[in-house]
Amino acid sequence: MGVDYYNILKVNRNASEDDLKKAYKRLAMIWHPDKNPINKSEAEAKFKRISEAYDVLSDPQKRQIYDLYGEEALKSGQIPPPQPSSSSSASSSSRVHHHHFYNRQHHHHNPTSFRFNPRDAEDIYAEIFGSESNGGAGGGGSGGAGVRGFGKDGFFRGANGSDFGGTPSSSSSSGLRKVAPLESVLPCSLEELYKGSKKKMRISRNVYDTTGKFRTLEEILTVEIKPGWKKGTKITFPEKGNQEPGIIPADVVFVVDEKPHALYKRDGNDLVVNQEITLLEALTGKTIDLTTLDGRNLVIPLTDIVKPGAEVVVPNEGMPISKEAGRKGNLRVKFDVKYPSRLTAEQKSDLKRVLGGTS
Structure with missing residues (x-):
């Protein structure tokens, strides 16, 4: 056969x-x-x-x-022609079947033909699967409307706290429904976004095993953070959501977020740092020592008079530009000049003399 x-x-x-x-x-x-x-x-x-x-x-x-x-x-x-009649029940059965097919033949002149x-x-x-997933019995639910975040065990979980489901979305060219992506925030330090890093994320989702039954699969996804990536960058792992009848599993998407930094603030490709200096330092000069996000010691000498609200720009010491290898934004140092709360008569007199404020 x-x-x-x-x-x-x-x-x-x-x-x-x-x-x-x-x-x-x-x-x-x-x-x-x-x-x-x-x-x-x-x-x-x-x-x-x-x-x-x-x-x-x-x-x-x-x-x-x-x-x-x-x-x-x-x-x-090509169906074999009918055998000669026989008294056996098997032959009788064959004759019935042949008669059935002759009536369905494609070419009337050839009764043994079938397309x-x-x-x-x-x-x-x-x-x-489509008939069931549209509301019929056994179609299977979507398994959760979104990503809630990490459980206490460190596993990524869906909105229902147990899995990576999703909500049905548009249909694909294969006729199956594509489940809406499952997005989750991926907090990154400014150092990680400056130097690049790899984060391992554990997820838990439902899959079919070889017997066709559901089982929970725990999987580690490696997210590679590229130097210079910005808040809102999305990393997609195709079809890592729950497997369900009649649907294409949801994509799992991690969305980069930026943790606050104690010293630096990001502004596009630039880094901004605020520095408070005294009035004396603003007038006479000062050396600013900073530790960069990749651990280098950066020395910035101030030789000119610094006015309140002034900004010193250090080229190529900002964030890496992800689409332009080797290039970085600027480091902008903003100064806040701290004035003395009070001056003695002697100090005022000295200042008048030094600054040329003679009467």
Whole structure:
């Protein structure tokens, strides 16, 4: 008989339409190519075989031809001519089947001809799961509307506190619904955004195992922070949400956020630092010592008079520019001049003399 469609779906030869549908759903969820990015070619081949088996066995006419004459006759479209009449019940049964197919023939002049029209595997998948996921029984919920953050065990969790679900979104070209992305804030220190870093994020989500049952998979995702990335940068891990019947799992998206820094503030590609100096230092000069975000010691000499609100710009000591390797923004030092709260008569006199304020 060639290919054993019953064995492919793991059903017996008397399987009902409901049996076939259940078997197909279980296997299709395991072997759909979208769920097997690592061994996609193997999954595609198995998914097509599963779909073909369901296509044949769920169609009464195709199944009857396959049961009587096998895969070769089904696909070639050439049905053997009827055998001479016999008194046996088997022969009588054959005559009934032949009569049935003669009435469905494509070419009236050739009663042994049958046209085999295989259905597209994705069309079958969309039909089986789509009808249920639109509200029918067994379609499976979306499993959570968003990402809540880390649980006490350090695992990333969905809005329901247990998984990475998502809400159904637009349909893909395959006919499956794509679940809306699950976004979560990824706090980063200014040092991490300056130098770049790698963060390991643990997630917990529902997946199908080889038997078609749900199980919880704990996985570590490595997020590589590039030097110079800004707040709002998104890092996407495709289809790392829950696996559910009839949908494409949600993408898991981490959104960079910037933690406050004790000394520096970011302004685009620039770094800004506020420095308070005394009136004397503003008039006579001072050396500013700063530790950069990558741990270097930076010395900034002040030789000119510093007026209140003045700003000194140090080129190329700001944040790295992520799209321009080797380039950085500026470091801007803003000064606040602290005036003395009071002066003695002697100090006033001295200042008048030094600053030329003679009467």
